[in-house]
Amino acid sequence: MRKAIGVTVFLSILILVVGIAAAQTEQTNEYEVSIEPHRLSTRTDFWIYTEGTIELTLQWTGPRNLRLLLYGPGQEDAYLDVIETSPMTKSFAVTSEMLARGQGRWKWQFQVGNASSVVAQLNISVTYPKSLPVINYSRAEARHGDALPFLGQEAGILEYAAFPTQEFTLNWSVDLAMSGITLEWSCGAVSPELASGVTRDCPNPSTALTSGRGSRQETLGELGQVYTLIAKNKHGSSEARVIVVPQVWIGYNMAVCVGCSPCQDCGRTPEIERLAAILREIEGKLNDGCIRSNSELDRFGDPYLRDGLTADILNAMYYLVVYPDDDFLPDLGARTKCDVGVYGYTPGNKEYVMICLRKGADGLTLLHELEHYVDPNTTECRAPWVAQWCYGCPATIPCPTCSD
Numbered sequence: 001m002r003k004a005i006g007v008t009v010f011l012s013i014l015i016l017v018v019g020i021a022a023a024q025t026e027q028t029n030e031y032e033v034s035i036e037p038h039r040l041s042t043r044t045d046f047w048i049y050t051e052g053t054i055e056l057t058l059q060w061t062g063p064r065n066l067r068l069l070l071y072g073p074g075q076e077d078a079y080l081d082v083i084e085t086s087p088m089t090k091s092f093a094v095t096s097e098m099l100a101r102g103q104g105r106w107k108w109q110f111q112v113g114n115a116s117s118v119v120a121q122l123n124i125s126v127t128y129p130k131s132l133p134v135i136n137y138s139r140a141e142a143r144h145g146d147a148l149p150f151l152g153q154e155a156g157i158l159e160y161a162a163f164p165t166q167e168f169t170l171n172w173s174v175d176l177a178m179s180g181i182t183l184e185w186s187c188g189a190v191s192p193e194l195a196s197g198v199t200r201d202c203p204n205p206s207t208a209l210t211s212g213r214g215s216r217q218e219t220l221g222e223l224g225q226v227y228t229l230i231a232k233n234k235h236g237s238s239e240a241r242v243i244v245v246p247q248v249w250i251g252y253n254m255a256v257c258v259g260c261s262p263c264q265d266c267g268r269t270p271e272i273e274r275l276a277a278i279l280r281e282i283e284g285k286l287n288d289g290c291i292r293s294n295s296e297l298d299r300f301g302d303p304y305l306r307d308g309l310t311a312d313i314l315n316a317m318y319y320l321v322v323y324p325d326d327d328f329l330p331d332l333g334a335r336t337k338c339d340v341g342v343y344g345y346t347p348g349n350k351e352y353v354m355i356c357l358r359k360g361a362d363g364l365t366l367l368h369e370l371e372h373y374v375d376p377n378t379t380e381c382r383a384p385w386v387a388q389w390c391y392g393c394p395a396t397i398p399c400p401t402c403s404d
């Protein structure tokens, strides 16, 4: 055969990845390939992380027969070496033993040989098991003392609370992440209030984690923190997020705010100071007897309202847990409250109160919620009659219209 001087490409391969399998558990790649006479195609790579079946389908014009070779990771010899006519379909079972032989390598390859004297034009399809990285866990744990209060869990997101400067450990365990694991920090879990027109400098640093299983020591800043773990392999990526929300002493005995944002040089009062001021304001009104002197409460025929309720609210305020917004409420179903026009919320288990401080809720709202919080027979009539009366019904705000 005459040598083709000056023609360095004996073999031209056009690879077109034209499709991805419909099912999440399978990946299909399709290729259009042309192979010169008496040549082997270059090897085509694909990656397999779990047991399953490889389906190879070849259809061609040109030669009568072609040779198909299939190589597994860590193997010199082909697992499959066949010569057949078009169309050729081959199934091959990938076993756990084969995966183990790869010793951490996951690359498979196929190759096609054209022993004839004519050019082969092929369509090749390969289907194989698809496996995204598996994040076994990604979580925060206290380094000293008590566990971090757990706020909630949504798809791929765990939320905790911690005091600023508190140290904690971020732990993760990831499998099948062959191209790396990245940890990203985004802006804090809560936003500081900024004066209008001031934009926030919000870098998004990240670091590559060198191990599929490990931990990092972290110290919480005053805005809390959001950590996103991103695990990648050749089939795609998986993500898990850990949010640590700051909890802060209100400055009212042992009262705590979960998710209060500070205010740095913004010309406004930090939420924590506003809550403390509201609690002092309520304390003053209650000590002045605004509930005890409210004869309108006699309509309920319950002496508790003008007797024990005042002391119960004052006591509760000293150990209160307050959320200034619904973003991080432990009760996931309540996280849209502030968006639907509600000003406050007290869950049935009385673990905390939330007032939509960022939507304009104030002492009136908090006292209303505190009535719900301590009164064992609370209703949507008792709470407004207590709170609105203390805040000036009917002189400055309307009295409730309910009577039972």
Ligand SMILES: [Zn+2]
Pocket: 368, 372, 380, 383
């Ligand atoms: Zn209410």
